[in-house]
Amino acid sequence: DAKTTQPPSMDCAEGRAANLPCNHSTISGNEYVYWYRQIHSQGPQYIIHGLKNNETNEMASLIITEDRKSSTLILPHATLRDTAVYYCIAGGGNQGGKLIFGQGTELSVKP
């Protein structure tokens, strides 16, 4: 699995867009980019994933650069409930879904 690099922490004002960056410069052609978040000590929650194209769902948008070496998770209107640790993971593909978690970004949404 490719290694990912994320900033350890970020702040965001409530109601504003939160843009969380992730570098995955060694990602291989069949590896996906997954985003999860973990609130307190709950189980990680799946947010979104993509291979090459940008993706959007009801929770967030995922922007993947053309060279696939980096991506950005966008929470369009952050709320206090979005305060969590966000994990960017490059993996899956031919490895049948095995994912390696890094340290993630601790996002604090402030009023």
Next chain:
Amino acid sequence: DAEITQSPRHKITETGRQVTLACHQTWNHNNMFWYRQDLGHGLRLIHYSYGVQDTNKGEVSDGYSVSRSNTEDLPLTLESAASSQTSVYFCASSDDREPQYFGPGTRLTVT
């Protein structure tokens, strides 16, 4: 609704005892995974399975074992519990190239 459950949610045991943590999913997913998470750290992969009778070691497998006798269950056994195995344990399941979905976790304390 399909789901993934873990039991027990909390467990206290003594050093040297054998402990088994249960994981049950009703999505009929082929892939199942066990992770541990220590305070202030990300998730680390313990064992995983790609189907019935298949098991594989993850990055921190020493002292743990799993068996897969059916699609729905992947129990995790600590052969002889040690204080270093005090942690929160998460189970997850997925289909190939699809996101993993996590259970609520089991908090294990070894005294």
